Amino acid sequence: MTIRIKKGQTGKSILNTVIEMSGVDLSLCYQCKKCSCGCTVSNHAKSPPSEIIRRLQLGAGNELLDNDLIWSCVSCETCYARCPMGIDMVSVMDALRRMAIERKAAIPEGNVPLFNSAFLKTVKFFGRTYDLGLMAIYKIGTSSYVQDADKLPLIFMKKKIAILPSWSANRKTVKRIFKKASHGK
Amino acid sequence: MKYAYYPGCSSESSARDQHSSSMAVAKALGIEFVEIEGWTCCGATPGHQTDRVLAASLPAANLVLAQDMGLDIVVNCAACYSRLKMANYEVLNQPDMREKVGDALGSDYDGSVKVRHLVEILLEDYGLENLKTRLSHSLDGIKIASYYGCLLVRPHEVTNFDDPENPTSMDNLISAMGAESLDWPSKTDCCGNSLSLTTKSDLVVSLSDSIIGMAQAAGADCIAVACPLCQVNLDLRQIDIKKQTGRQYNMPILYITQLIGLCLGLSTEALGLNKLVIAPSNIINAVKTAA
Numbered sequence: 348m349t350i351r352i353k354k355g356q357t358g359k360s361i362l363n364t365v366i367e368m369s370g371v372d373l374s375l376c377y378q379c380k381k382c383s384c385g386c387t388v389s390n391h392a393k394s395p396p397s398e399i400i401r402r403l404q405l406g407a408g409n410e411l412l413d414n415d416l417i418w419s420c421v422s423c424e425t426c427y428a429r430c431p432m433g434i435d436m437v438s439v440m441d442a443l444r445r446m447a448i449e450r451k452a453a454i455p456e457g458n459v460p461l462f463n464s465a466f467l468k469t470v471k472f473f474g475r476t477y478d479l480g481l482m483a484i485y486k487i488g489t490s491s492y493v494q495d496a497d498k499l500p501l502i503f504m505k506k507k508i509a510i511l512p513s514w515s516a517n518r519k520t521v522k523r524i525f526k527k528a529s530h531g532k
Numbered sequence: 533m534k535y536a537y538y539p540g541c542s543s544e545s546s547a548r549d550q551h552s553s554s555m556a557v558a559k560a561l562g563i564e565f566v567e568i569e570g571w572t573c574c575g576a577t578p579g580h581q582t583d584r585v586l587a588a589s590l591p592a593a594n595l596v597l598a599q600d601m602g603l604d605i606v607v608n609c610a611a612c613y614s615r616l617k618m619a620n621y622e623v624l625n626q627p628d629m630r631e632k633v634g635d636a637l638g639s640d641y642d643g644s645v646k647v648r649h650l651v652e653i654l655l656e657d658y659g660l661e662n663l664k665t666r667l668s669h670s671l672d673g674i675k676i677a678s679y680y681g682c683l684l685v686r687p688h689e690v691t692n693f694d695d696p697e698n699p700t701s702m703d704n705l706i707s708a709m710g711a712e713s714l715d716w717p718s719k720t721d722c723c724g725n726s727l728s729l730t731t732k733s734d735l736v737v738s739l740s741d742s743i744i745g746m747a748q749a750a751g752a753d754c755i756a757v758a759c760p761l762c763q764v765n766l767d768l769r770q771i772d773i774k775k776q777t778g779r780q781y782n783m784p785i786l787y788i789t790q791l792i793g794l795c796l797g798l799s800t801e802a803l804g805l806n807k808l809v810i811a812p813s814n815i816i817n818a819v820k821t822a823a
């Protein structure tokens with residue numbers, strides 16, 4: 348595949364920031380594309396994982412943060428497991444997701460960042476996840492009440508959801524962890 | 533045999549049945565699970581997508597509690613298992629991470645608590661032969677596809693679970709129960725659960741569709757799983773698959789502990805079999821007294 352990066356469009360390369368945030372040496376990638384062959388979602392995203400790495404190697408800038416693989420990736424670890432050079436692509440994707448939020452790149456449909464922050468809010472508060480609270484925050488944020496609503500009666504009937512949150516006795520430690528970690532707001 | 537039991541958040545909502553069947557099986561086999569008092573969430577996917585220190589410290593908080601109990605941890609959920617093991621791995625292999633985690637927890641953690649999945653305990657500590665002598669019932673005549681998903685087996689240097697491309701742990705348990713364990717290609721595919729609650733559910737439906745379709749093509753009567761996220765996704769998504777594609781699988785998705793429980797002669801209530809969306813009546817009806 349030919350990868351074209353237009354002159355003048357890339358701006359400042361984000362390669363070093365990605366390396367710093369992920370701790371992964373991207374110069375080791377020799378484009379064998381094993382990661383892309385096994386990627387769970389490469390059929391569903393415009394770029395497979397090896398292309399993301401190649402673009403980074405070629406000096407891509409902030410525009411890479413709009414790439415749809417960043418939010419389609421399901422963190423299945425197949426790329427990492429199969430890479431002959433031991434490249435931890437999952438940490439690279441995590442770094443790109445964090446940068447996309449920080450640099451306010453376009454958040455595509457699905458709104459994973461909002462889901463993540465709703466999830467972590469309930470953990471911070473209760474020490475454990477609380478599905479109903481999580482769903483309320485997330486669904487209000489995306490106004491997507493209808494999605495999955497058809498399955499709610501079934502979910503309640505089968506008691507697949509807790510009506511009341513479970514409070515962990517160790518919430519203090521969890522609050523401390525959130526305070527110390529810089530991005531877990 | 534005694535372990536520190538980490539239930540994980542799903543044990544209180546979608547996976548109460550995995551929790552109750554694990555407890556029932558452990559009790560019937562004389563294995564003691566002591567719940568970790570004050571356990572907290574492992575952070576799951578949102579944790580590692582958000583912050584590296586957060587992702588390592590949330591699981592580590594539980595590892596420290598188990599260390600105080602002086603026991604190995606046993607985990608049911610493949611996602612929790614992966615996060616707990618990853619925390620150990622990072623603390624052991626990245627000196628700066630040990631320092632950061634220690635700072636976040638308020639005490640040093642050395643990464644030494646052993647994290648085990650229930651399947652590993654049954655095979656490695658309890659032993660297959662030992663288990664066979666305890667099975668009063670058999671699933672002879674039933675064909676089962678074991679589905680391992682992603683996080684039990686990957687990344688291998690972190691989880692060290694079985695073979696990352698062709699795991700057979702659950703298959704061995706299934707053969708011990710007298711059922712036929714199927715050779716099929718989607719054992720370690722990912723069902724996409726981490727995107728399940730977001731509005732990207734089309735993608736998740738298509739991933740689940742392909743996994744269940746493969747199992748059906750292989751002739752499976754049911755799929756055996758060892759992870760609450762896989763279970764709820766494959767079970768509940770069959771409704772969406774039907775809506776989007778017209779395909780109606782009716783494929784029961786059972787926890788491996790529910791299958792073992794049936795062969796130990798435990799009741800369907802104790803095993804939470806009524807909680808499954810796709811009723812596993814074909815499996816329950818096939819249980820016979822072992823020869």
Ligand code: SF4
Binds near residue numbers: 375397400
């Ligand atoms: S598998 Fe590894 S070396 Fe091969 S293309 Fe992917 S990241 Fe590069």
Ligand code: SF4
Binds near residue numbers: 385386419423425440
């Ligand atoms: S972790 Fe993401 S990029 Fe890697 S194989 Fe899985 S879906 Fe693809």
